[in-house]
Amino acid sequence: MTTLISVQINGEANVANNLDKVEALVKQACEKADKNNDSQHKLVVLPECFSVFGISGLRMLEHAETQGSGYIQTKLSELAKQLQCYIVAGTTPIIDADITRDPYKYYAASLAYSPSGKCIARYNKIHLFDVEVEDETKSYKESRYTLAGEHLSLFKTPFAEVAQSICYDLRFPDMFSAYCRYTLTQKAPDIIVVPSAFTHKTGSAHWHALLKARSIENQCYIVAPNQVGTHADKRQTFGNSCIYSPWGECLDIIEHGEGFAMATYNKVVVESVRRKMPVQSHKQRSYKVKR
Structure with missing residues (x-):
């Protein structure tokens, strides 16, 4: 049996505090999964910016690490190994040692760890949040300090193949x-995992509609952890971390506060939905528009 875990925190500007929260919640979730389900496998997904949040992009650079080394990555590796679980670690600011595009920017990298503690996948956020929102922040310009990724990323586990995305990517079907x-x-x-930091304004309007649509369209489980509450820069995030089924059902949710949502992954459910309604094989790869 495989348990999917979607972790929700109120991210702070202090890295150590955030990692302490994450460790406590992941331990609690894994213990519950083992007790309730005799879970053979566990997939834990952390929200976007789980290690540091509510600070400027310039200050975020101070916490950036190179791939494979650093305090944040070491803690994640140790936690995955200790609890014998897979961890998809929201986003970590990563600067590639050989980067030539812009040395003053980082990638918002989602790193995946196996139960051995090894980093087995990395996805750099492709769609950057450069938008106007009617909230306290008003204007978001993620590209000011963040480099856009260029490649999609999947990783294999004994129970399923997992695809990666991050937050604003959710709006791009x-x-x-x-x-x-x-x-x-x-x-x-x-x-498909969607670690996020959806604002309260956009989340209350679109979060569940988008998650439900993506799960139905692609007939897969969606694990969507989100940041929650008010942060150091007064930004407000929506919470409502959850897990959707291949049929578009919300299997579990934590609306407010810190905690986690849990659900059981069942491969038979995925296969049944796809067999009975084979939309992927019916889909046209291109369309001609006649005006």
Whole structure:
């Protein structure tokens, strides 16, 4: 049996405090999974900016690490190994040692760890949040200090293949469809993770609608942890961390406060939904528009 865990925190400007919160919640969730479900496998997903949040992009650079080393990555590796779980670690600011595009920017990198503590996948956020929102922050310009990623990322586990996305990516269905196109030799992933820091304004309007749509369109589980509450820079995030089924059902949710949502992954459910309604094989790869 496999348990999916979506962790919700109120991220602070202090890295150590955030990692302490994460460690406590992940331990609690894994213990509950083992007790309730005799869980053979556990997939834990942390929200975007789980290690540091509510500070400027310039200050975020102070906490950036290079791939494979640093305080944040060491703690994640140790936690995955200690609890024998898979961890998809929201986003960590990563600066590549050989970067030439811009030495004063970092990637918002989602790192995945196996129960051995090894980093097995990395996804750099592709769609950056450069928008106007009617809230306290007003204007968001993520690209000022963040480099956009260029490649999608999946990783394999003994129970399923997992596809990665981050927050604002959720608004781009073509990205999710790209993951879920399959052929005779390539199957669609059963699980897509969406670590997020959706604002309260945008989240209250669109969060559940988007998650439900992506799960239905791609007939897969969606694990969507989110930041929650008011942060150091007065930004407000929506919470409502949850897990959606391949049929578009919200299996579990934590609306407010820090904690986690949990659900059981069932491969039979994915296969049944896709067999009975084979939308991927019915989908046209291109359309002609006649005006």
